[in-house]
Amino acid sequence: MKLAVCIYEGPYNHEASDTAYNFIQAALKRGHEFKGIFFYHDGVYNVTKLMEPPQDDRHIANRWSQLGATGIDIVVCIAAAKRRGIVDDVLVPNVRISGLGQLTMMAIEADRLVVFGD
Amino acid sequence: MSEEKKKIMFTVRKAPHGSIYVYEGLEVKLIMAAYDADISVVFVDDGVFAVKQGQNTKALGIKGFAATYGALVDYEITKVFVDRQSMEERGMSEDDLLVIGEDEDTEEPIKPQVVDSDEIAAMMAEQHNILAF
Numbered sequence: 001m002k003l004a005v006c007i008y009e010g011p012y013n014h015e016a017s018d019t020a021y022n023f024i025q026a027a028l029k030r031g032h033e034f035k036g037i038f039f040y041h042d043g044v045y046n047v048t049k050l051m052e053p054p055q056d057d058r059h060i061a062n063r064w065s066q067l068g069a070t071g072i073d074i075v076v077c078i079a080a081a082k083r084r085g086i087v088d089d090v091l092v093p094n095v096r097i098s099g100l101g102q103l104t105m106m107a108i109e110a111d112r113l114v115v116f117g118d
Numbered sequence: 119m120s121e122e123k124k125k126i127m128f129t130v131r132k133a134p135h136g137s138i139y140v141y142e143g144l145e146v147k148l149i150m151a152a153y154d155a156d157i158s159v160v161f162v163d164d165g166v167f168a169v170k171q172g173q174n175t176k177a178l179g180i181k182g183f184a185a186t187y188g189a190l191v192d193y194e195i196t197k198v199f200v201d202r203q204s205m206e207e208r209g210m211s212e213d214d215l216l217v218i219g220e221d222e223d224t225e226e227p228i229k230p231q232v233v234d235s236d237e238i239a240a241m242m243a244e245q246h247n248i249l250a251f
Contacts, residue, residue: 008139099149107249
C-alpha cells in the first residue's frame with residue numbers, strides 16, 4: 001500500500017513522533033511504500049539539529065534524518081515552521097522545508113494518510 | 119479530466135481557541151482547495167464552536183480567524199457540514215452558525231449544512247483520505 005504520514009506534535013513532549021516512527025518502521029518491514037512524511041503544527045520541532053537530548057535517550061531528529069537518508073521524502077511545513085522559528089539552517093540533513101501543497105500531494109497520491117497527534 | 123477527483127475530508131474536532139490545531143487546520147483547507155481534489159469539511163465535537171457566529175477573540179489577545187470561514191465558498195469549499203448532535207449537546211442551534219459565503223446567483227448567505235452522525239459516517243466511508251484537526 002502507498003502510505004503517507006503527517007505528524008502534529010513536538011518531540012519528547014508527546015508520543016506522536018515515536019509512534020509514527022515505529023509505525024513507519026513496521027510498515028516498511030511489511031513492504032509498504034511511503035509517499036512522504038509531513039511535519040505540521042509543533043511537529044516541525046522534530047527535525048531541528050539544535051536538539052541535544054541526554055545521550056542515553058533516543059535522538060528523535062537524527063532518527064528522522066536517518067529515515068530521510070533512505071530516500072523517504074520528509075517535509076516540514078513552511079508556514080508552521082516560520083511561526084515557530086524553524087528555518088533551513090537548523091534542519092537535520094535529509095529533511096526539507098516546503099509548503100502545504102506537498103501534504104496535498106501526499107493526501108492525493110497515498111492510499112492512506114495516517115495522522116499522528118491529538 | 120482523466121480520472122475522478124480524490125475525495126479528501128477534513129474533520130474539525132477541537133475548540134477553535136486554546137490550541138492552534140483548528141487555526142492551522144484552516145490554513146490547510148485553503149491551500150488544498152487550490153488543488154484538484156474533492157474537499158469536504160465536517161465540524162464535530164468541540165469543533166462546532168469554530169463555526170459559531172459572533173466570536174470575539176479580543177480578550178484572548180490573539181488574532182481571530184472565524185472571519186476566514188466566511189470565505190470558504192469563495193475558495194470553492196462548499197461541502198461544509200456540522201454534526202447535529204455535537205451542536206445540540208453544546209446548546210447551539212442552526213441559527214448560531216456563521217455564514218461561509220453567498221450564493222452566486224441569489225446572493226443568499228450560505229451556512230454550513232447540519233447533518234446527522236449517520237450521514238457523516240456515510241460520507242467518511244466514501245473518502246480517499248481524512249485529515250483531522
